[in-house]
Amino acid sequence: MKPPLIHINHVGFLPHAVKTLVVSGPPQDFFNLYRLSDTKFTLVFTGPLQRRTTELGEGLVGDFSAWNEEGIYRIECGDAVSHCFVIGAEVYRYPASMLLNFFRSQRCGDSETGWASPCHLDDQIVLSTGECRDLKGGYHQSCDLRKWPWGISLALVGLAEAALEGGNGKTREALLSEIRWGGDYLRKLQRNDGGLIDCTLVPEGFEGRAPGEVRGFEDPHALWGAREFYESDAPAPAQWQAIRFNALAFCIFQRDEPDLAKVCLEAARKGWAYMTRANRDFTAYQAPEIPPLGHEGLNIIFSGFYRDSAHETAHRLCTALALHRATRETCFLKDATNCARVLCSLQLDEEASGDRPDGACFRESTESPVLADSFFYFWRTSGPLGLVELLRLAPEHPDASIWRKAVRAVAEQYRWVAQKNVYGRCAAAWFREGANPFESPAFFTHASEEHKGSDGKYFFEDREKAGRIFYKYYNFCYNVDIMAGAVFLGKAALYFEEPAYAALAQRTLDWILGCNPFNASSVEGVGYNQPHRGLFGEFFPPVPQMPGAVFVGIDENSFDPKGQGLSNEYDLPMGGWLAWLFQSLEGPLEQLRDQ
Ligand SMILES: [Zn+2]
Numbered sequence: 078m079k080p081p082l083i084h085i086n087h088v089g090f091l092p093h094a095v096k097t098l099v100v101s102g103p104p105q106d107f108f109n110l111y112r113l114s115d116t117k118f119t120l121v122f123t124g125p126l127q128r129r130t131t132e133l134g135e136g137l138v139g140d141f142s143a144w145n146e147e148g149i150y151r152i153e154c155g156d157a158v159s160h161c162f163v164i165g166a167e168v169y170r171y172p173a174s175m176l177l178n179f180f181r182s183q184r185c186g187d188s189e190t191g192w193a194s195p196c197h198l199d200d201q202i203v204l205s206t207g208e209c210r211d212l213k214g215g216y217h218q219s220c221d222l223r224k225w226p227w228g229i230s231l232a233l234v235g236l237a238e239a240a241l242e243g244g245n246g247k248t249r250e251a252l253l254s255e256i257r258w259g260g261d262y263l264r265k266l267q268r269n270d271g272g273l274i275d276c277t278l279v280p281e282g283f284e285g286r287a288p289g290e291v292r293g294f295e296d297p298h299a300l301w302g303a304r305e306f307y308e309s310d311a312p313a314p315a316q317w318q319a320i321r322f323n324a325l326a327f328c329i330f331q332r333d334e335p336d337l338a339k340v341c342l343e344a345a346r347k348g349w350a351y352m353t354r355a356n357r358d359f360t361a362y363q364a365p366e367i368p369p370l371g372h373e374g375l376n377i378i379f380s381g382f383y384r385d386s387a388h389e390t391a392h393r394l395c396t397a398l399a400l401h402r403a404t405r406e407t408c409f410l411k412d413a414t415n416c417a418r419v420l421c422s423l424q425l426d427e428e429a430s431g432d433r434p435d436g437a438c439f440r441e442s443t444e445s446p447v448l449a450d451s452f453f454y455f456w457r458t459s460g461p462l463g464l465v466e467l468l469r470l471a472p473e474h475p476d477a478s479i480w481r482k483a484v485r486a487v488a489e490q491y492r493w494v495a496q497k498n499v500y501g502r503c504a505a506a507w508f509r510e511g512a513n514p515f516e517s518p519a520f521f522t523h524a525s526e527e528h529k530g531s532d533g534k535y536f537f538e539d540r541e542k543a544g545r546i547f548y549k550y551y552n553f554c555y556n557v558d559i560m561a562g563a564v565f566l567g568k569a570a571l572y573f574e575e576p577a578y579a580a581l582a583q584r585t586l587d588w589i590l591g592c593n594p595f596n597a598s599s600v601e602g603v604g605y606n607q608p609h610r611g612l613f614g615e616f617f618p619p620v621p622q623m624p625g626a627v628f629v630g631i632d633e634n635s636f637d638p639k640g641q642g643l644s645n646e647y648d649l650p651m652g653g654w655l656a657w658l659f660q661s662l663e664g665p666l667e668q669l670r671d672q
Contacts, residue, residue: 081157083108084136084500087591087604088172089163092145093666095580096164099136099499099592100126104155108139113149113161121146126154133498133550134594160605172590172603173239173659174248175625176652179601180236180255182623183649185224186213188258192621197222199303202274212276212306215262219629220611220620220646222300223368226266226273226311227379228650230318231454231557233259235653237325238564242660252656253329257337260326263319264344266311271351273316275307277364277375300616307365313352313382314455317392320348324399331403342403349400352393353412359384377514378454386442387449390419391460398466414476417467420460421476421483423449434493435546437486438507446544447514450507453554454650457561461487465568472572488569488578491562494548500593501584503562504548505555505630511544515553555630556599559585560654563661570665579665586658589627595636600655601626601647608635611646620647627651 084099098108103126110122122144126137139152147166152159184191187198200212218228233256240252266273310316323345330338362379381388394416401409423443426436439460441447449456461484468480494504552558563585570578584592591598591605598604602624608631612619626647628635635644 081154082596083152083154083157083159084592084594084596085152085159085162086587087160087162087598089150089165089168090583091168091662091666092147092164092166093670094662095142095576095583096140096144097142097501097584097587097592098139098152098159100139100154100157101134101136101594103137103157106137108141108152108154110141110144111151111153112146113151118151121150129496129499131499133500133502136499138499169659169662170248172600173656174251175600175603176627176656176659177248177251177255178625179623179627179647179652180216180232180259180649181251182625183216183218183647184258185215185217185222188214191217192623193217193222193618196301197304200224200306201303202306202308204268204274204308206269210265210274212262212265214258214265216259216649217620218650219648220613221615222304224262224276224304226263226276226315227318227454228648229259230263230315230322231458232649232653233263233322234318234325234458235650235655235657237322237329239653239656239660240329241325242657242664256326256329260323260341263322264340267319267344267348268308271347271349273311273319273348275309275311275365276304277307277366277368305366309365310362312362312379313389314379314392316348316352317396317459320345320352321392321396321399323348324396324403327403345400345403349396352396359389374515378452380514381441381447381449381452381455383442385419386445387420387423387439387460388441388452388455390416390423391449391456391463394420394463394467395459398463398470401470410471413463413467414471414474417464417480418476420464421479424483424486426486434486434490435507437483437490438546446509446512448507448509448512448546451509451513451515453506453552453558456506457558457565458650458654461565462561462568465565465572469568469572484569485573488566488573488575491566491581492577495581495584498550500588501581502550502588502593503559503566503581503585505550505552505558507546507548509544509546551630551632553630554648554651556589556627556651557629557648557654559588560651560658563658564654567661567665571668574669576665576669579662579669582658582662582665586662589655589658593631595631595633597631597635599628599631599651601628608645609642611642611644613641623647625652627655 081102090096106126109120111118112121122141124139124141126139129138149161151161181190182192185197188194202210215224218225323341326341327338364375394413397409397413423440425438439449441449464480465484491503495501563582566578567582589599597606628645629648632644634640
């Protein structure tokens with residue numbers, strides 16, 4: 078028999094947070110909370126363990142939210158003992174600062190903090206105007222040396238939102254430093270017409286190879302040479318996210334660094350004009366080059382962006398809201414409400430009820446059977462968040478009742494799935510059978526595709542005769558999607574005054590920090606039992622182990638000793654959005670404390 082195992086957030090909890098634990102195979106139906114003081118453990122609280130549903134494995138759940146005294150604690154259940162954790166008002170301050178260590182360490186160019194810097198000092202492009210543009214700087218996004226505009230801009234949106242949530246002291250200065258550094262790179266990528274140039278970083282000698290020709294590098298030093306940039310547009314999410322980021326950066330620097338703030342707002346306005354121009358070309362994105370080593374599916378992750386699609390509209394919505402926040406100009410609010418109208422019309426069933434949570438999903442567009450909710454990185458970081466932000470900004474708007482139904486349906490969908498497993502885990506993505514854009518490309522097949530459901534019980538009856546709908550917990554890169562879902566839930570908790578949504582935000586953080594079936598933290602150096610980081614032999618020397626790095630989303634394959642850690646790759650967006658999640662937890666706790 079396997080020993081009972083106590084799963085709990087490895088770091089701990091804010092004093093008034095929801096505090097839960099999960100015990101696998103418990104020897105008894107209650108748990109004890111012990112407080113550590115002067116090397117002695119004292120029993121302070123006893124609570125029942127309750128059996129819940131069993132997706133993601135069997136277990137019982139305990140709750141000690143009622144206990145809110147600061148201190149050092151551990152849980153015991155029969156012979157099983159948890160490691161020690163902390164209840165404290167500052168418990169997340171140091172872990173949040175660790176995330177910034179990853180950003181510092183991933184700096185590229187003439188940085189003094191990058192793990193490899195000075196590096197890639199020859200990054201540049203000669204534009205068709207004859208201008209030679211220096212492109213040093215930015216970040217290596219993940220466990221390779223690429224500087225994808227879409228990933229870096231997504232990470233920076235998370236950091237900027239974290240800064241706007243508050244925070245102070247050393248962590249704040251470090252946060253602002255990354256917002257300056259990353260913003261500099263994004264603005265270097267901006268052409269004079271407002272669009273961002275592209276960069277797929279195919280090292281010399283690999284240009285022009287046929288897609289699918291996956292081969293190792295003959296020269297593991299190849300990626301250290303000058304990289305390729307392209308004057309053509311970066312994918313649409315990179316464009317929108319860069320504008321969204323620059324507008325938020327204006328808000329951050331407006332008071333203390335007005336010159337920088339002005340530069341940020343000018344870049345945002347130029348980008349907005351470019352993306353909303355009347356003659357914009359909506360041709361599907363095609364990367365100028367497909368990098369070797371498993372990027373065959375690259376174009377598919379951007380395939381949800383086209384005229385009037387859910388992704389396009391959701392990104393315009395969030396960008397308009399950020400520009401409204403910066404300028405207070407009503408044209409941006411009006412644009413946001415137009416976007417919200419389109420977006421809400423794409424929801425399958427805004428009256429989605431408890432037994433049909435699939436109705437909260439959104440069509441990719443009026444003509445497509447694909448669900449917008451199927452895409453990683455770019456859906457949960459935009460659509461639902463934009464709607465809840467708009468609702469809080471303009472609750473008296475004539476359309477607000479429509480937005481309210483849409484937001485409520487999404488929040489209830491999160492709650493419905495979270496009740497199906499002992500960890501309170503929300504789904505990462507939803508799919509329609511026969512209309513799953515990610516079924517075949519090699520780029521995605523490593524991502525635990527087999528985990529879509531244990532026995533078919535995740536499926537729903539065919540709603541529109543267009544294929545049954547199902548959800549996944551372990552979707553590729555799921556960490557950023559559940560973090561964005563948690564931020565959304567925190568905002569929904571504030572709007573609806575619904576503590577249960579705030580509890581799910583906390584339980585998402587708990588999952589990231591070790592309360593999961595693997596008893597493993599997704600953050601290097603924070604919590605315990607991390608799997609080995611992704612290493613692909615693509616270049617040498619490889620990315621070192623870096624405290625504060627966040628994995629794309631651990632799963633069973635993460636712990637395969639023969640695997641390469643494809644689910645444990647470090648990735649910048651996860652770090653930026655976890656920073657936002659850390660900062661966003663306190664608001665709902667304070668407002669909803671007495672309910
Ligand atoms: Zn570099």
